[in-house]
Amino acid sequence: MVQFHEHIISDLLEDPNGGLVVLSSGLALHKLIASLLLLHHPSQGTLLLLSASPSQKSSILSTLQLQNPNGEIPNLPSEITSDLLAHHRLSLYSSGCTFFITARILIVDLLTSRLPTSAIAGLIILNAHSLSDTSTEAFIVRILRSFNRSLYIRAFSDKPHAMVSGFAKAERTLKCLYLRKLHFWPRFQVYVSQDLERDPPEVVDVRVPMSAHMKGIQKAVIEVMDACLKEMRKTNKLDPIWHTLGKRTKQLVSDLKTLRKLLDYLVRYDAVTYLKYLDSLRASESFRSVWIFAESSYKIFEYAKKRVYHFGRSDGGKLVGQCKSVATKKRKLEDGKKETDSLPMGTNSGVVLEEVLEEAPKWKVLREVLEEIEEEREKQALSKEELVN
Structure with missing residues (x-):
């Protein structure tokens, strides 16, 4: 067990009511849970692990088995499923x-009085960042607390970014779990950083460059966000009281949220999916949103289209302005289509749709990294063969 896991466990054991632990991702939460399970004794009562994902279950079980590979594990957790009969679950x-x-299953057994609340020593709740005031887990804690005051609740989350979403997310999570103590364990915490620095991994920073059109979209979105912020300052001078704000100000806040999504989806989605998302925004928000009517908003749509396709003219079967570096397909558009109405056409030339289908830069970088790994493995294999021979 690493040192900071010991400190987390000691902090939790100090408070008989439990606490909410928020760790940075990648700090081996499953090993921490496994260490807590080893400290549990049947004489204390039954311990229930709630809201664990299948991957978390397998990680916890494998960790417990690795800690004691030869002998039997005294407190290896099993699973209570709906296939078990009621008297068996009791x-x-x-x-x-x-x-x-x-x-x-737990809430059904609680409401039907199939669960003796006095026999429950505590609850370990995983993925606490997904809880809310109306979640089933909060209702379970409320019922158990009302019948068993000595019950402890230990909630865990390794998604700290999810704990800052919404308004006072951490405070509301503590309130719905009837907890008072919140334990933060970021990577820069003293004990965590000391353990990580003992055997530091070799980190290679790979930066993914954006294409020219992606940079244009990013610049246009930032310009629109700046325009929305200026309009917001002009309308209400950033009054912090939400329910007193006007309709236009609330719409500007919603637009800023949409624009942040556009920046996020720019590097996550492929070109076609991103354009499709923009078209859906134009159809759903065209009448009430403010950002669509901003001066730079048209650039977002134009650059997004250029990542997928663009129009050209063919003179005598030869495409004018064709890009040689991009593998494209051509197809003739019918004369009656709307896309051709606004484009200049000669008597002997037709409009050609050139499909660009720009590749996301991250896939190119990933391919290069995988090829580099494969080359390194081949070199290592050759060096081993030379040593053997």
């Missing part, structure tokens, strides 16, 4: 062992 609840269980 006996398991009273056994004092550790069990994985879903919120749906």
Whole structure:
């Protein structure tokens, strides 16, 4: 067990009511949970693990098995499923062992009085960032707390960015779980950084460059965001009281959220999906949104189209302005289509749609990295063969 895991466990054990632990991602949450399970004794009562994903279950079980590969694990958790009969589940609840269980099964057994609340020592809730005031887990905690005051609740999350979404997310999570202590363990915490620096990994920073059209979209989105912020300052001088704001100001806040999504999706989506998303925004928000009517908003749509296709003229079967570096397809458009109405056409020339289908830069970089890894493996294999011979 690493040192900062020991400190987390000691902090949790100090408070009999439990606490909410938020770790940075990649700090081996499954090993921390496995260490907590090893400290549990059947004489304390039954311990229930709630809201664990299948991958988290397998990671916790494999960690417990690795810690004791030869002997039997005294407190290896099993799973309570809906296939078990009611009287069988009742006996398991009273056994004092550790069990994985879903919120749906647990709430049904609580409401039908099939679960002896006095036999439950505590709850370990994973993925606490997904909880809310109306979630089933919050209802379960409320019922158990009302019948068993000595019950402890230990909630965990390794998605710190999800704990800042919405308004006072961490505070509301603590409130719905009836907890008072919040434990933050970022990577720059003293004990965490010391453990990570003992055996630091070799990190290679690979920067993915944007294409020219992607840079144009990014610049245009930032310009539109700046225009929305200027308009917001002009209308209400950033009054912090939300319910007193006007309709236009609230729409500007919503537009800023949409524009942030556009920046995020620019590097996540491919060119076709991004253009499709923009078209859906134009159809759904064209009448009420403010950002679409901004001066630079048309650039976003224009650059997004250029990443997928563009029009050209063919003179005698030869395409004018064809890009040699991009593999394209050509197809004639019918004379009656709307796309051709606004384009200049000669008597002997037709409009040609050139499909660009710009590749996302991240896939090119990923391909280069994989090729580099393959080359390194081949070199290592050759060097081993030379040593053997």
